[in-house]
Amino acid sequence: xxxxxxxxxxxxxxxxxxxxxxxxxxxxxxxxxxxxxxxxxxxxxxxxxxxxxxxxxxxxxxxxxxxxxxxxxxxxxxxxxxxxxxxxxxxxxxxxxxxxxxxxxxxxxxxxxxxxxxxxxxxxxxxxxxxxxxxxxxxxxxxxxxxxxxxxxxxxxxxxxxxxxxxxxxxxxxxxxxxxxxxxxxxxxxxxxxxxxxxxxxxxxxxxxxxxxxxxxxxxxxxxxxxxxxxxxxxxxxxxxxxxxxxxxxxxxxxxxxxxxxxxxxxxxxxxxxxxxxxxxxxxxxxxxxxxxxxxxxxxxxxxxxxxxxxxxxxxxxxxxxxxxxxxxxxxxxxxxxxxxxxxxxxxxxxxxxxxxxxxxxxxxxxxxxxxxxxxxxxxxxxxxxxxxxxxxxxx
Amino acid sequence: xxxxxxxxxxxxxxxxxxxxxxxxxxxxxxxxxxxxxxxxxxxxxxxxxxxxxxxxxxxxxxxxxxxxxxxxxxxxxxxxxxxxxxxxxxxxxxxxxxxxxxxxxxxxxxxxxxxxxxxxxxxxxxxxxxxxxxxxxxxxxxxxxxxxxxxxxxxxxxxxxxxxxxxxxxxxxxxxxxxxxxxxxxxxxxxxxxxxxxxxxxxxxxxxxxxxxxxxxxxxxxxxxxxxxxxxxxxxxxxxxxxxxxxxxxxxxxxxxxxxxxxxxxxxxxxxxxxxxxxxxxxxxxxxxxxxxxxxxxxxxxxxxxxxxxxxxxxxxxxxxxxxxxxxxxxxxxxxxxxxxxxxxxxxxxxxxxxxxxxxxxxxxxxxxxxxxxxxxxxxxxxxxxxxxxxxxxxxxxxxxxxxxxxxxxx
Numbered sequence: 001x002x003x004x005x006x007x008x009x010x011x012x013x014x015x016x017x018x019x020x021x022x023x024x025x026x027x028x029x030x031x032x033x034x035x036x037x038x039x040x041x042x043x044x045x046x047x048x049x050x051x052x053x054x055x056x057x058x059x060x061x062x063x064x065x066x067x068x069x070x071x072x073x074x075x076x077x078x079x080x081x082x083x084x085x086x087x088x089x090x091x092x093x094x095x096x097x098x099x100x101x102x103x104x105x106x107x108x109x110x111x112x113x114x115x116x117x118x119x120x121x122x123x124x125x126x127x128x129x130x131x132x133x134x135x136x137x138x139x140x141x142x143x144x145x146x147x148x149x150x151x152x153x154x155x156x157x158x159x160x161x162x163x164x165x166x167x168x169x170x171x172x173x174x175x176x177x178x179x180x181x182x183x184x185x186x187x188x189x190x191x192x193x194x195x196x197x198x199x200x201x202x203x204x205x206x207x208x209x210x211x212x213x214x215x216x217x218x219x220x221x222x223x224x225x226x227x228x229x230x231x232x233x234x235x236x237x238x239x240x241x242x243x244x245x246x247x248x249x250x251x252x253x254x255x256x257x258x259x260x261x262x263x264x265x266x267x268x269x270x271x272x273x274x275x276x277x278x279x280x281x282x283x284x285x286x287x288x289x290x291x292x293x294x295x296x297x298x299x300x301x302x303x304x305x306x307x308x309x310x311x312x313x314x315x316x317x318x319x320x321x322x323x324x325x326x327x328x329x330x331x332x333x334x335x336x337x338x339x340x341x342x343x344x345x346x347x348x349x350x351x352x353x354x355x356x357x358x359x360x361x362x363x364x365x366x367x368x369x370x371x372x373x374x375x376x377x378x379x380x381x382x383x384x385x386x387x388x389x390x391x392x393x394x395x396x
Numbered sequence: 397x398x399x400x401x402x403x404x405x406x407x408x409x410x411x412x413x414x415x416x417x418x419x420x421x422x423x424x425x426x427x428x429x430x431x432x433x434x435x436x437x438x439x440x441x442x443x444x445x446x447x448x449x450x451x452x453x454x455x456x457x458x459x460x461x462x463x464x465x466x467x468x469x470x471x472x473x474x475x476x477x478x479x480x481x482x483x484x485x486x487x488x489x490x491x492x493x494x495x496x497x498x499x500x501x502x503x504x505x506x507x508x509x510x511x512x513x514x515x516x517x518x519x520x521x522x523x524x525x526x527x528x529x530x531x532x533x534x535x536x537x538x539x540x541x542x543x544x545x546x547x548x549x550x551x552x553x554x555x556x557x558x559x560x561x562x563x564x565x566x567x568x569x570x571x572x573x574x575x576x577x578x579x580x581x582x583x584x585x586x587x588x589x590x591x592x593x594x595x596x597x598x599x600x601x602x603x604x605x606x607x608x609x610x611x612x613x614x615x616x617x618x619x620x621x622x623x624x625x626x627x628x629x630x631x632x633x634x635x636x637x638x639x640x641x642x643x644x645x646x647x648x649x650x651x652x653x654x655x656x657x658x659x660x661x662x663x664x665x666x667x668x669x670x671x672x673x674x675x676x677x678x679x680x681x682x683x684x685x686x687x688x689x690x691x692x693x694x695x696x697x698x699x700x701x702x703x704x705x706x707x708x709x710x711x712x713x714x715x716x717x718x719x720x721x722x723x724x725x726x727x728x729x730x731x732x733x734x735x736x737x738x739x740x741x742x743x744x745x746x747x748x749x750x751x752x753x754x755x756x757x758x759x760x761x762x763x764x765x766x767x768x769x770x771x772x773x774x775x776x777x778x779x780x781x782x783x784x785x786x787x788x789x790x791x792x793x794x795x796x797x798x799x800x801x802x803x804x805x806x807x
Binding site for chain 2: 005008015016035039057058059061062063071072074075140141143144145146147149150151152154155156157158159160161162163164165166167168171172173174175176177178179180183187188189190191192194195196197198199201205206207208209210211212214215216218219220221222223224225226227228229230231233234235236237238239240241247249251255256257258260323326327328329330331332333334335336337338339342343344346347349350352355358359360361362363364365366367368369370371372
């Protein structure tokens with residue numbers, strides 16, 4: 001087999017240039033494959049004949065499903081190549097085994113035992129390819145009492161402990177925008193894969209990686225576990241408050257804005273501004289001097305005054321006032337404002353790319369910047385089996 | 397370059413890597429803990445001036461103490477007074493013997509110490525510098541300040557999270573910081589691989605705003621393709637682009653107890669109906685197909701809840717899972733602490749702190765067969781590793797250390 005360094009000499013560039021990945025992941029791992037492809041790896045998306053079911057996930061260009069119209073597919077499969085292969089057949093499984101021999105990473109999201117049942121489990125492939133890094137993402141992991149439980153993104157978000165603390169106390173626990181349980185599993189898997197690849201650079205050894213979505217989410221909830229383990233209380237959802245009343249979002253004249261009062265200086269600046277507007281009520285009294293008063297018995301009274309005052313001002317006014325004093329105040333942006341954001345465009349985060357089926361699309365960039373690399377979208381998402389010829393030739 | 401030649405058989409992928417860690421609060425320390433778990437030697441540079449921040453050495457609350465241990469398990473701690481020239485000199489000497497420098501200050505702090513990337517590169521050309529900030533260190537907003545929660549608002553997550561008829565909302569915890577931590581760790585690992593192949597270090601300018609925005613999925617594509625017809629408002633627990641019903645959290649027996657249920661295919665629907673006792677309403681045409689169920693989801697949710705409300709969340713989960721329908725308890729912190737699956741994974745771990753008291757922390761949420769990693773102790777004692785770092789690592793003499801101490805370099 002060829003090595004990443006040999007391959008990348010042909011195509012130098014990004015940190016994962018020359019690495020070859022077999023991507024058999026569904027929605028739970030599709031973002032992990034994208035992260036590798038966008039960082040330069042040659043990611044081969046393995047689709048069933050007829051195309052991957054993710055091609056039918058919306059939104060769609062002009063709201064109409066059809067070949068090449070799924071924006072979900074176009075987003076999550078940038079820079080990947082595609083082969084169609086029926087891995088449930090013995091021919092297809094044999095072809096995949098041969099493909100894996102010349103790959104560095106295999107990523108899959110089948111139920112526990114599924115790949116083994118096809119003769120494509122880690123032990124079996126590693127016998128031929130000891131350097132292979134083989135990553136399985138499942139809802140609950142490869143072992144344990146829930147290993148065969150099913151989970152969607154929502155169920156993963158719930159079982160990982162994030163859903164209970166999201167939303168308002170008077171509404172049901174709430175989903176975060178986007179499939180964040182899936183993406184958290186992907187983010188964690190990507191870390192594990194990079195660790196394994198680094199280890200392999202030194203030793204030549206591959207290894208098996210078992211990622212559970214539930215555990216990935218549970219490790220991403222910030223204080224949910226520490227709050228319970230260290231205080232005996234379960235954290236509660238609190239709308240858009242965070243850590244008590246010190247970071248809160250208020251309805252203002254043209255939407256919503258975040259105001260922090262976790263320092264005495266920020267609290268004093270807020271009180272003084274309210275006072276100048278004649279809206280501070282009794283908040284200038286000495287009994288309110290300590291900003292911890294926001295968490296005390298007067299919190300409802302204080303919140304009422306802040307909310308009434310906030311309606312006088314726009315998000316822009318609140319943002320500019322706070323930022324000019326180095327307080328992290330800012331607007332709750334609407335989606336159209338995100339698309340026009342001067343910082344994101346200013347840093348080259350967004351880029352416009354012609355889509356193969358119609359309009360030019362605005363693509364987001366990398367989640368972080370490595371020095372000296374251009375925008376990650378080198379190639380739009382592939383058509384089903386677009387690279388069958390070049391990938392499979394010489395293998396069958 | 398061979399990244400960890402001397403330590404192949406230790407089960408730690410990052411043995412031999414040294415991280416000089418100036419980060420504080422959440423995002424930065426959670427990034428460097430990912431590295432520490434895999435054997436990187438992470439030296440926290442702390443200061444008497446920031447003892448009581450959340451996750452700091454003297455966290456004032458029980459929860460803060462928990463964060464201290466959870467984000468800093470396995471690390472070392474030194475105290476340096478970066479307003480003191482000798483303190484800065486020690487930091488520069490540590491830069492010379494480190495592989496990674498991590499910081500998440502506002503943009504003016506590191507340059508004020510003479511530790512901007514150009515200066516660092518002059519000391520140690522192959523060093524990787526991780527700078528984590530709200531908006532990045534370039535662009536018109538480079539000097540704006542933010543917290544995790546304000547970034548969630550700024551990126552659109554707040555506006556898009558919640559039900560159509562309530563105010564926007566979000567999580568009670570800072571998803572943005574957790575995302576920033578994962579992004580920071582990924583960036584360092586990629587840079588370490590790049591260094592191993594090329595010998596070159598680099599500066600990693602991580603904008604947590606960009607890290608978070610990259611998780612908005614298809615929002616930008618949808619808006620650029622479909623303009624006013626793009627989905628750009630809150631849809632509660634339903635998928636914004638369709639894809640199944642019931643799909644939500646349903647109230648169960650008990651105080652604020654909920655179960656998440658998602659049904660996509662007709663087969664799942666038939667199994668679901670059987671488990672809930674094949675009620676008459678389930679045969680109605682308005683629920684006959686997936687499209688029909690999604691169209692009539694409001695009515696369906698009420699009917700589903702009339703069943704879940706008579707059962708415990710655990711019971712609903714077990715009965716639906718038994719027939720292969722995705723369902724799970726909406727778990728609280730207490731539920732997680734007792735979860736049999738997380739127990740099987742060894743997710744919660746008890747490790748001793750510097751006084752020998754056992755503290756509960758989270759494990760890395762992945763299992764690597766050859767390099768499982770290791771975390772054997774809680775957060776360090778504040779300035780508990782001065783002797784190792786100054787004497788062993790930098791080879792400073794007793795006199796030199798005493799001179800620095802007298803001049804306030806460690807205050």
